[in-house]
Amino acid sequence: MYGYCGRVLRIDLTAERITIEPLPREWARNYLGGRGLNIKRLYTEVPREADPLGPENKLIIGVGPLNGTFFPGAARVNFTARSPQTGILGDSNAGGFFGPELKYAGFDQVILEGQAGRPVYIFIHDGFAEIKSAGHLRGLDVWQTQAAIRQELGDSRVQVAAIGPAAENGVRFAGIFCNLVRAAARTGMGTVLASKGVKAIAVRGRQPLALADPRGFADLVQAIDREIYDHWEYQTRVLLGTTKLVHALNEAGCLATRHFTRGRFEAAEDVSGERLAETVKLKSKACFACTIPCSRFFRIKEGPYRGLASEGPEFEGLAGFSSRVGNPDLDFALQAVDCCNRLGMDVITTSEVISFVMELYARGMLTSSEADGLDLTWGNKETILSLINKIARREGFGDILADGVRAAARRLGKGEDLAMHIKGLEVFQADPRGLKGYALGLAVASRGGDHLRSEPSFEFYEDPEAGRRRFGAPEAAFRLEYKGKGRVVKYYEERCALADSLNACKNTLVNMEILPYEQAAALLRAAVGWDYTPEELRQIGERIVNLERAYIVSLGIRRADDTLPRRFLEEPLPEGSGPSTGQVVELEPMLDEYYTARGWNRDTGIPEPEKLAALGLQEALADLRSRGILP
CATH class of the missing domain: 1.10.599.10 (Aldehyde Ferredoxin Oxidoreductase Protein, subunit A, domain 3)
Structure with a gap:
């Protein structure tokens, strides 16, 4: 199968049994790959009554026919299961380098089913897979997990998709993180992986990928590259990526501000993508084979967060921990996003549950004594960091927030009309009214x-x-x-x-x-x-x-x-x-x-x-x- 590996890896974690199946050609023809093949598999194999955190649920990992080629931006991967956060479709998508590496390792789809009887991680390499002990990885954050697995396998080019402590502690909006910060974070796919006893999936591949018409493919990609370079958005996307939206949406009057109580943030320019590029950005960063390096490496050079260095953030994290929670400090927003990434939590849901309780506090509907004595005034940095860590540990008031905003409102018995979600999944950082x-x-x-x-x-x-x-x-x-x-x-x-x-x-x-x-x-x-x-x-x-x-x-x-x-x-x-x-x-x-x-x-x-x-x-x-x- 040109463009495909033609193979599906199935891992029964309960029996620790690994099998390889052919990819159904008709499925590939009708659904292509990734999200399409994953929903076909989920619909066909997972009973509707399956507990999202039980053995009958399956975590399905899928890539598509362009992964591993030099088509610009074909670097993404889908993780799909029934969601423990919403109870309906769980599906999340991440970029970086994991997806192409899975293709080079020889598989179009991976199905994890059952539940391991011990902590494990999966190592997929060149057409094979191993179930390896992960007891020593328990409690490590996302960054520490990747480093430990690469050291153990003796290969710095191993691509790792990992969960952090939040998933292990049952936070229902925990994600799976590739390349440290590439987050498949929505709908709780990390929580599903943790429920199966799996800490990480490591992938290394050296297998060739065949195309039906390599020369014709190269000519088409060259023409597409020219279209991208000539596009009027190209330069802005390279410089700012999605962080350009902080300024743009603020000007339009629909930037999520103090939990959607207004559409403009008075400090938007101080926390904008433009300010980030001027002050802390070191260089641009791209996913595998992409011609638009829309991400960035940054380092904070002075102040209380001096030395913080990472990749990102995207608009959602940047706005979530600035305008949405009422924080005017760019460096602090970067610190908060970094904490979520390392602990393995979705920044949209995390910023929503925090801004939700801040609005309840501002309205007099919630007291400090009900929230572990925390000061819930808008933008309180100590409180925001404390809540991020409390949520990840399901500690005290953080336990109330750890299932998402819909569940939090119901547990508190107040504010359901103020919980910004649809079908249990929190709304992004732009106001839909605009x-x-x-x-x-x-x-x-x-x-x-x-x-x-x-x-x-x-x-x-x-x-x-x-x-x-x-x-x-x-x-x-x-x-x-x-x-x-x-x-x-x-x-x-x-x-x-x-x-x-x-x-x-x-x-x-x-x-x-x-x-x-x-x-x-x-x-x-x-x-x-x-x-x-x-x-x-x-x-x-x-x-x-x-x-x-x-x-x-x-x-x-x-x-x-x-x-x-x-x-x-x-x-x-x-x-x-x-x-x-x-x-x-x-x-x-x-x-x-x-x-x-x-x-x-x-x-x-x-x-x-x-x-x-x-x-x-x-x-x-x-x-x-x-x-x-x-x-």
């Missing part, structure tokens, strides 16, 4: 409050003719308008599904709109040797979105769950939020338009039988019928 397409994308995303399932960046175009031409509504090209957004979100969801299944970066395939379907078909012909039409590739994205929807529908999700926190629907953005002042989200008409575009029932949000059949999802159709969900 981004109507993103708001809809958050509401319908298959893994909960997730901006990365659609990324409808088209709504920043401000070109009414483009909106009319592409989506049938001039308003579709404006972020504060809601008409046309159902079709916009549908389009970008399918682009994101394609990117995640090729395991290529959304910066290029989605935000910069590189690799249209026609070009993607030519690229896959050269890589894999299979002929796709552009429409067939679009349908692969649509098939994945519908299978994920069928999965969460089988777990009880309906239209009523495709909603947003009450604040975004009913409370206008306050004065001082610039051009977004006074905005709320007009969700219901967008949902109607979206369901119609998708071919889903407008009353329930369930895919219609005709749609599932047209996409070849007979297994899902039969499953939903057997459950009495579809006629």
Whole structure:
């Protein structure tokens, strides 16, 4: 199989049995890889009643046909299971170097099932795998774990995906971290790995990867590289990466500030990506084979955090520990992100649970005595660091926050209307009231409050003719308008599904709109040797979105769950939020338009039988019928 290894590694941790299976060719043809193959595997093999932290749940690791090639940004990897945080689809994606190394080690997919009877780590290398003792790694943080495994294996080029103490202690939003800071952190995939007794997965590969038409592939990639270099966003992405959004969203009036109580942060310029680049950035950093080095190495040279050095952060961590919690100190925000990375926790959820209790405190709904005596005033640095560590250890008040904001509000018995989550997954660092397409994308995303399932960046175009031409509504090209957004979100969801299944970066395939379907078909012909039409590739994205929807529908999700926190629907953005002042989200008409575009029932949000059949999802159709969900 050109472009693929053609092999799946299955590890039964209970029996400590390792088997190798062929990758089903039809699955690869219809789902490509990564996210697509993972949801197919999850839907097929994991019972709906499986406890997310029990032996019946499976952690599935998947890469795609472009991983390991020199296609720019094809460095990502998906981790998929039923989520212990939300109870529905768990799926997370990370860049760096782990994904390509797994391909060189000889596998397209790894399935971890059962539960180990002792602490272990997995070593995958050149077509083989070993289960190795990890008792000596217990309690180590992510950085220490990688260093220890590389030293033990005697190879500094081993790629390690590890969990930290937070996962071992059962924090339900713990992630899996590759290359120290490349975080597959959403939906608790690290917690699933810990529940299986696995501390890390180490990978080393030297196996060649064959392409169907190497010369044709090289010519296509060269042309794509030129498109990237010539793109108007290229220089900004190299300099700032996603941290550019702190300034941009603040100007737009929709930067998450003090737990979404306003849309602008008075100290935004002090904690912006521009300030980071001016003061502490050392050099740019790229994932494997990427032409856009959008990450960065930094070092703090003076002050109380002097000597802190790491890679990153992304926008979510930077804004999460600055504007969201009301902290104006850039260096401290970097320190907080570093703590989360080392302990192995999702920065979005961590910053949400902390800013949530800070708002409760500001409103007089929570006292210091209820929170281990901590001073919960906005931006209190000592409290923020204390809570990060308490959460990771599930200690005292941190234990209340360690299951996510939905669970925290329920345990506290207060503030459920103020908990910023959708289906149990916390919202990102931009206020949906100023981004109507993103708001809809958050509401319908298959893994909960997730901006990365659609990324409808088209709504920043401000070109009414483009909106009319592409989506049938001039308003579709404006972020504060809601008409046309159902079709916009549908389009970008399918682009994101394609990117995640090729395991290529959304910066290029989605935000910069590189690799249209026609070009993607030519690229896959050269890589894999299979002929796709552009429409067939679009349908692969649509098939994945519908299978994920069928999965969460089988777990009880309906239209009523495709909603947003009450604040975004009913409370206008306050004065001082610039051009977004006074905005709320007009969700219901967008949902109607979206369901119609998708071919889903407008009353329930369930895919219609005709749609599932047209996409070849007979297994899902039969499953939903057997459950009495579809006629």
